[in-house]
Amino acid sequence: MRIMYSNIKITVFRNSASVLIFLILMSSCQSLKTAIFDQYSYQQAISVKVESLNLMDDASQPFSTFEVEVGDLMLELQKMVEYEKNKPDNEVSYAMWKVLADKDKNLLAGFFKRWKEDDQLSEAFTSEAKLQVAEALDLIIKYEAQKNKTNETNILNFLGTN
Numbered sequence: 524m525r526i527m528y529s530n531i532k533i534t535v536f537r538n539s540a541s542v543l544i545f546l547i548l549m550s551s552c553q554s555l556k557t558a559i560f561d562q563y564s565y566q567q568a569i570s571v572k573v574e575s576l577n578l579m580d581d582a583s584q585p586f587s588t589f590e591v592e593v594g595d596l597m598l599e600l601q602k603m604v605e606y607e608k609n610k611p612d613n614e615v616s617y618a619m620w621k622v623l624a625d626k627d628k629n630l631l632a633g634f635f636k637r638w639k640e641d642d643q644l645s646e647a648f649t650s651e652a653k654l655q656v657a658e659a660l661d662l663i664i665k666y667e668a669q670k671n672k673t674n675e676t677n678i679l680n681f682l683g684t685n
Contacts, residue, residue: 559670560667560670564603564667568603568663568667571603572664575660576657578592578596580649583643586638586643587642590639593638600624603624604620615666618678618682619659619682630655631656634656662674
């Protein structure tokens with residue numbers, strides 16, 4: 524009788540330990556969550572990159588000539604920010620899209636704001652700005668293509684949050 528009682532205690536202990544280990548693993552995985560691959564985000568990032576860099580090439584001309592195209596692209600940026608904001612476990616991509624769409628930052632929306640204010644931009648300034656915008660969008664594209672720690676760290680470093 525005593526041996527049977529001991530076996531029951533051991534079995535209960537093992538089951539409890541297994542449940543406890545499972546719960547610890549599950550809670551520790553919560554902090555590692557990353558949004559899954561999203562074909563739409565990937566395609567939109569490529570589309571925004573191509574459209575942005577092509578439009579930036581025209582910044583040496585009067586802004587008014589391209590105001591509609593800039594407005595359309597800014598709308599696409601706003602849509603992406605909203606889309607990325609509402610995906611679960613997507614803080615990294617969302618943060619990068621927000622910076623790109625922020626008119627007070629020196630990336631895409633900030634570039635278009637400056638173009639509008641100055642009416643025309645120098646080719647030297649535009650070339651430098653294009654490099655920064657391309658880098659930011661490449662980081663998003665790489666991260667969307669392969670959500671790994673390296674790509675995440677690259678974005679966080681770019682944002683200055685790491």
